[in-house]
Amino acid sequence: MNNSLNGKHIVLGISGGIAAYKSAFLLRLLVKKGAEVQVVITPNGKEFITPATLAALSGKPVVSEFFAANTGEWHSHVDLGLWADLMIVAPATASTIGKMANGIADNMLITTYLSAKEQVIVAPAMDLDMWAHPSTRRNVETLKKDGVIIVEPQSGFLASGLTGKGRMEEPEAIVEAAETYFEEIERCNRDLKGRRIVISAGPTYENIDPVRFIGNYSSGKMGFALANECYRRGADVTVVAGPVDRTLTLDAGIRRIDVVSATEMLEAMKEEFAISDIAVMAAAVADYTPAEPLDRKIKREHTDDLVLRLVKNPDIAAELGKEKGERLLIGFALETDNEFENALGKMKRKNLDMIVLNSLRDKGAGMMTDTNKVTIFTSDGKERRYPLKSKKEVASDIADAISTLLVR
Numbered sequence: 001m002n003n004s005l006n007g008k009h010i011v012l013g014i015s016g017g018i019a020a021y022k023s024a025f026l027l028r029l030l031v032k033k034g035a036e037v038q039v040v041i042t043p044n045g046k047e048f049i050t051p052a053t054l055a056a057l058s059g060k061p062v063v064s065e066f067f068a069a070n071t072g073e074w075h076s077h078v079d080l081g082l083w084a085d086l087m088i089v090a091p092a093t094a095s096t097i098g099k100m101a102n103g104i105a106d107n108m109l110i111t112t113y114l115s116a117k118e119q120v121i122v123a124p125a126m127d128l129d130m131w132a133h134p135s136t137r138r139n140v141e142t143l144k145k146d147g148v149i150i151v152e153p154q155s156g157f158l159a160s161g162l163t164g165k166g167r168m169e170e171p172e173a174i175v176e177a178a179e180t181y182f183e184e185i186e187r188c189n190r191d192l193k194g195r196r197i198v199i200s201a202g203p204t205y206e207n208i209d210p211v212r213f214i215g216n217y218s219s220g221k222m223g224f225a226l227a228n229e230c231y232r233r234g235a236d237v238t239v240v241a242g243p244v245d246r247t248l249t250l251d252a253g254i255r256r257i258d259v260v261s262a263t264e265m266l267e268a269m270k271e272e273f274a275i276s277d278i279a280v281m282a283a284a285v286a287d288y289t290p291a292e293p294l295d296r297k298i299k300r301e302h303t304d305d306l307v308l309r310l311v312k313n314p315d316i317a318a319e320l321g322k323e324k325g326e327r328l329l330i331g332f333a334l335e336t337d338n339e340f341e342n343a344l345g346k347m348k349r350k351n352l353d354m355i356v357l358n359s360l361r362d363k364g365a366g367m368m369t370d371t372n373k374v375t376i377f378t379s380d381g382k383e384r385r386y387p388l389k390s391k392k393e394v395a396s397d398i399a400d401a402i403s404t405l406l407v408r
């Protein structure tokens, strides 16, 4: 079996709670799985479990003070932070969580946390009322926002007789959280590493006059979710964005080219595809554009009825399809009827390797939603149907499908 903890450097931070005795079991499990573990304990933690036990289990002296008592040697939290592939704080008391959330660096555990370059997992342990307190809730939320993984504590009975949470999760569950984290990293680093991908997203706006346009309801959510997913899997990603929802964000490291019209999008996509391995057309491109866009605002008194003549826009996917060679080209199809037939027809006509179909007949699918329900067709004749999921999860399914095309 693949063991994702083998050879990993883990800093185990222990703070002062009854659950500290469980940390010895946690430490033993981590070591058994092949991890190298350095224990950092708070002064209070030592009241609950002896450094001697922890040193024996980890095979390393336990770090607690900024200076080693006997030699006066300076313990470098910065070095520890750099050494660690993962830091686990278990148990994390209300006080330790509060200090972590607010950067109160008055012990070695907190300074190490502030220097940690990689993921941190926190297993809280405290009295149930303390866990429920708004102050703790705020601090836990802050840690989550800072990217910390919280292993939710277990339930127990409050003094009032009601149930609440607070008991530290079992060591096995904490180990599982660590394993899941490393597996995710491995998965993400694996399949799209070294690939250059360009993704179009959002609507296009076609100007009628300087203040009016023809557009559509596309938000760009699906394209942005896919861009972030591909980037996290190691791809080099460029997004060609139409006028998307302003609240959408891309991971730092993703290039973004903003365009407005279909013609601008075509230019940008052509240029990027020439230096990419994969192009994904997630944008909802306007099929028609005003034949004679005006430089001046159309005045209402000019005429009683106004006829706008539209001309066809270029089909960007089809244009890229003509020149794709060995590269991969992926399209989307948003349909209201004859979904499968239309999607397969588009894949063929535009010379795509894969098409992601979403039907407007499915509730929660398509534009302006946070969810989507898709069927993915690939040019090798395979068809994958998925249930309704968040766009982030759909992005992961699409990336999986892209990755199978790459190894073909």
Ligand code: CTP
Residues within 6 Å of the ligand: 262, 281, 282, 283, 284, 285, 286, 287, 313, 314, 315, 316, 317, 318, 330, 331, 332, 333, 334, 335, 346
């Ligand atoms: N597409 C494109 N350029 C266009 C229109 C669409 O590149 N001018 C791309 C879309 O980004 C999508 C795929 O083609 O990946 C299918 O888009 P869709 O609007 O469903 O299909 P159309 O070809 O426009 O067909 P129709 O509107 O008739 O359904």
